[in-house]
Amino acid sequence: MRVGILGFGGLGQAATAVLAPKQEMLWVAAADQKGYAYSPTGLNRDRCISVYRDQGSLGYLEPNGTLSSQSIEELVKTAAGVDGYFLALPNLPNSFMASVARQFIELGWRGVLVDAIKRTSAVELLLELQDELKQAGITYMSGCGATPGLLTAAAALAAQSYTEIHSVNITFGVGIANWEAYRATIREDIAHLDGYDVERARAMSDAEVEALLNETNGLLKLENMEHADDIMLELAGICSRDRVTVGGIVDTRNPKKPLSTNVQITGRTFEGKISTHTFTLGDDTSMAANVCGPAFGYLKAGIQLHKRGIYGLFTAAEIMPQFVR
Structure with a gap:
C-alpha cells in the first residue's frame, strides 16, 4: 500500500515514525504549506524531517521536493498510484477539512482519505459531501484518531x-x-x-x-x-x-x-x-501513538473497502480498523 501524509507538523512527523517499521505500507508522498515531496520508491524520514526543520518546507528536499503555493493540488496530480492519504492537517478554519475533501473530488482523484478531525460541526460539513465522495470513487474515513477514533x-x-x-x-x-x-x-x-x-x-x-x-x-x-x-x-x-x-x-x-x-x-x-x-x-502511549496508529489502521481498512468498490463517508464507529503489519 502506497500512502501519503498531508501536513508535516508534529502529527505528520510522528506519522512517519509510526510508518517506519511497517512492511505493508510505503510512505511515498507528503505536503506542507509551502511545498511537497514525492518518491515512488519511498521517502527518507530523517532527510525529510531535517529539511523541514532547517528550511521550513519539504519543497527543498533534493531531488524529490517541489516548492509550491498549491502543494496539495500539485502533489495529487504528480503522485501517481497513491492508495490513500492521512490528512494530518489542522482543521483551522472549521471548514478546512471539508475544503480539502472537495479539492480531491474536483481533481478527479480516486482512493482513500483518513482524518483525525475533532469537532462535531466539522464532521457535519463532511456529511454534506458524502454523496459527492461516493460518486467520485473516494472512500473517506473520518474521526480516526484517538478521540474521536x-x-x-x-x-x-x-x-x-x-x-x-x-x-x-x-x-x-x-x-x-x-x-x-x-x-x-x-x-x-x-x-x-x-x-x-x-x-x-x-x-x-x-x-x-x-x-x-x-x-x-x-x-x-x-x-x-x-x-x-x-x-x-x-x-x-x-x-x-x-x-x-x-x-x-x-x-x-x-x-x-x-x-x-x-x-x-x-x-x-x-x-x-x-x-x-x-x-x-x-x-505510556503518547498522543501521537494513539492518533497515528489508528489512523493508519483505518487507512488500511479503507483501502480494503475501496478495492471492493465501496465508496463514500465512514467513521471510526462504523468500521473496524485493520492492523498494519
Whole structure:
C-alpha cells in the first residue's frame, strides 16, 4: 500500500515514525504549506524531517521536493498510484477539512482519505459531501484518531453488552514536552476554552499562545467539548449525541500524562442491570501513538473497502480498523 501524509507538523512527523517499521505500507508522498515531496520508491524520514526543520518546507528536499503555493493540488496530480492519504492537517478554519475533501473530488482523484478531525460541526460539513465522495470513487474515513477514533470505536464495541446506552464519557490526558511541536493541535484545543472559538484561536500568535499557557502553568483544562465522538456514535445508532461527553487535560510542558485517558460506557443490560464498562489507554502511549496508529489502521481498512468498490463517508464507529503489519 502506497500512502501519503498531508501536513508535516508534529502529527505528520510522528506519522512517519509510526510508518517506519511497517512492511505493508510505503510512505511515498507528503505536503506542507509551502511545498511537497514525492518518491515512488519511498521517502527518507530523517532527510525529510531535517529539511523541514532547517528550511521550513519539504519543497527543498533534493531531488524529490517541489516548492509550491498549491502543494496539495500539485502533489495529487504528480503522485501517481497513491492508495490513500492521512490528512494530518489542522482543521483551522472549521471548514478546512471539508475544503480539502472537495479539492480531491474536483481533481478527479480516486482512493482513500483518513482524518483525525475533532469537532462535531466539522464532521457535519463532511456529511454534506458524502454523496459527492461516493460518486467520485473516494472512500473517506473520518474521526480516526484517538478521540474521536480509538475511544469512539471502543465505545461502539462496549455498547454491545447493553440494550440501552445511558452515557458515554470520554476523559483524556495528554502530555507533551513542548507545545510548539504541536502548534496546530494546541490551537484547536484552545478553541474549546470558555471565551475562545476556532477563529480566535487560529488568529493567535505564538506569543499570545505562550502568554495564555503561562497563565495556566502550561495546562489546558477542557470540559464538555464539541467533539465528534457524539455525532459518530449517533450515526452508528448507539446513542443520541446528548449522552456523550468529552473532556480532559492537556499538559504542554510535561510528556507525562496528567491523567489516564479512558472511556466509560454506562448502560442497562437485558437483565435490567445498570453497569459500566471502562476502557483505559496505557499511560505510556503518547498522543501521537494513539492518533497515528489508528489512523493508519483505518487507512488500511479503507483501502480494503475501496478495492471492493465501496465508496463514500465512514467513521471510526462504523468500521473496524485493520492492523498494519
